[in-house]
Amino acid sequence: MNKDYDFTISEPKWQEFWEKEKIFAFNPKAKKIFSIDTPPPTMSGKMHLGHAFSYTHTDITARYKRMKGFSVLYPFGVDNNGLPTERLVEKIHNVTLFQLGREKFVQLCQKTIQGILPDFIFGWKRIGLSSDFDNAYSTISPEAQKLSQLYFLDLYNQGRIYKKEMPVLWCPECQTAIAQAELEDKEIETFFNDIEFRLTSGEKILISTTRPELLPSCVSIFVHPLDKSKNNLIGKTAIVPIFNQEVPILSDEKVDINKGTGIVMSCTFGDTTDMEWYFKHNLPLKISITKDRKLNELAKEFSGLSIKEAREKILERLKELNLLKSQKRISHTVNVHERCQTEIEILPTNQWFVKYLDLRNQFLKQSGKMNWRPKFMKSRLDNWINGLSWDWCFSRQRYFGIPIPAWYCKKCKKIIVADKDQLPIDPLSAKPKTKCSCGSEEFIPETDIMDTWMTSSLTPQVVLSRFDKKISKKAFPMSMRPQAHDIINFWLFYTMVRSYLHFKNIPFKEIIVSGFLLDSKGEKMSKSKGNVIEPETVINQYGADALRCWASQSSLGDDLKFNEEEIKNGKRLVTKLWNAFKFSSLHLENYSPEKNDKKLLQDEDKWILNKFSLMTREYYKKMDEYEYAKAKEVLDKFFWSDFCDNYLEIIKTRAYESKDRGVQYALYYLLLNVLKLYSPIIPFITEEIYQEFFKENEKIKSIHLFSFPEDKELFNFPKETKDFENAINTIEQIRKYKSEQKISIKAEVETVVIETKDKEKIQKYLPLIEKIMAVKKIEVK
């Protein structure tokens, strides 16, 4: 045995081996099932190091639970549904869905995702995920479509779904309604314009606005009720410049006295406050912008202009009329659509909603029923639930997604939904099973599709639908949901909502929230910053084990900064393991443990076995609490310091002098079990070592098919351990002495004086210590 470990050869080799031998196959008939609701990564984005980071955490748990005797349901899914995929396809093929038309575009999407899928999945395999890749699910698959539509029908039948003309958040770029959760803030530069309005009573007032193009939509003017200098205006009527509509001056506490002139114009709709006022003060509706960012006929001579052009032209006109009194350049934050960074508008459109605002308290209760790790993450969700102000608008005016299974009667306009056994269905190419109640047989199909979250929120159902009912019942609620904290308001929230609406249950028992991966400066990795590191780069250089080692260092919920030095540490561990096993194997040739060998154990063997047992219990405890970092820490400390630096050094001479079956027994036991404990964290090197040194004797196909040692397989030697600690202490004193004298550990020394509390007990170890520390005589003080 004299070769070095080469991860570039071994890692792909074992990955193929696991796949071929189905080492991680889920056994649905097992007694103990541990089910994981893994996040399906969006196919539109390349896998980045942040994924490797959080998926490693989940994978460590999956592997740990497996070796603790669970059959682990650990699916792998791909989110290739909806807007993100459409945008990807548009980008790859340099087309827009409007150019291609619906049918061709959907076909192109399907074809494209089929093409990318293998490459996409390959990246995830490389980091050593022990998912069942043969059964990878997709959120656009026929099964997912069927389920999404089925549960849509459930909500519909519960009366939870309604369609209504409502002001919704509208993305003019994507030409679709979007959800509250899809908003993002963006700083932009703009002008704050002071515009003069005339009152019917003849007075003049100044109003500041960033959106003069909305003047035709102005429906009222607001001042603060306690603003003494302005509240004399309340009740009066103002005339909107250029467009000349007369609007009332009202009061509302939301007005900020110190902002602009303290007088606000309210338009339908400039922002969410306008909408609030529209409902609260029962204002008229005056829409002047169209869905594609233009002004409509209400804007009179400005109609047909884009918002941007109209803004300029209207400002010009105001200037001519001497009504634009001043302009200030400001930078302010606006709401943009997170997928395309376009400023959103609020437009009344016909949309589908899930009614759930009335359930806020129930949602809060559900949130409390789940076990949050770390605990404080719960307040993120609760905070979000408390702040909900819209029902869930789930219709999207896009093409690539799951169709809403509904039609409208051509005659009486009634909504007709599909029948259960028609699913999955596209209403565009199918008809309802029965006539409308009015007798008509002509229908207009719904063209809207469902929001991606409408499907993602069903991942537990998508995964469990593959098994028969008994099993899916047993595995639900799922054991664990791992995810990062950025999608608590999306995925986690919606999954909880669906689970409550359909089953009055929580979707999973534990929520494991991992942090973010930051770059070395502590900034979030993002394409726009150009600081994204790809896992491939790291794996090529240091190996997947090293990457996993590093990822396992962070505590749950904590962000982790990328640090190349720390990844090197992982590689060092891999090398150290390899060398320790290579060395030990010299002393284990043809050895197979027998019961009687236990009787040959010396105190130093008992000491290390005892240490191992204590460490193992601690390791289990930490792993059970999802404290990967701490589990690894105790294991590292044992392996590196106790086992390698002390034990191996102590037994060296004993092992070299003769085949000592006591030493062999301890060595074999420790090595094999250390390997087991390391295997969830660094699966490749542990497999390599197992196959190289143990497979022949143990016969089991892979290290990953072992169970961890149970309590009865651990050791308990408190007395010998306590005694031998004296010897360790003495050895340390001699090391220190030699280091201070600047001489080699191996250099022979005449006499060393050591101090000890227990003069009696150290006596029996002195010959051993003198031998390994190269000291002729140890004097005890």
Added chain:
RNA sequence: GGACGGUUAGCUCAGCUGGUAGAGCGUCUCGUUUACACCGAGAAGGUCAUAGGUUCGAGUCCUAUACCGUCCACCA
């Protein structure tokens, strides 16, 4: 403005139910040829963000403050 985290050695972080600070990396010194220099031994390094309070005693509990981060709200 609201909620939640964080602030401990040069760096990254541990420090459970309160009892005079720990690890890894880095630095410095020394040691190699029967596992490993991707190694071993040793050393130096901290008034635990600040100010109060509780206590015999606080990094650890309480209250303020500052700074950093995340989410939410506001953004006329």
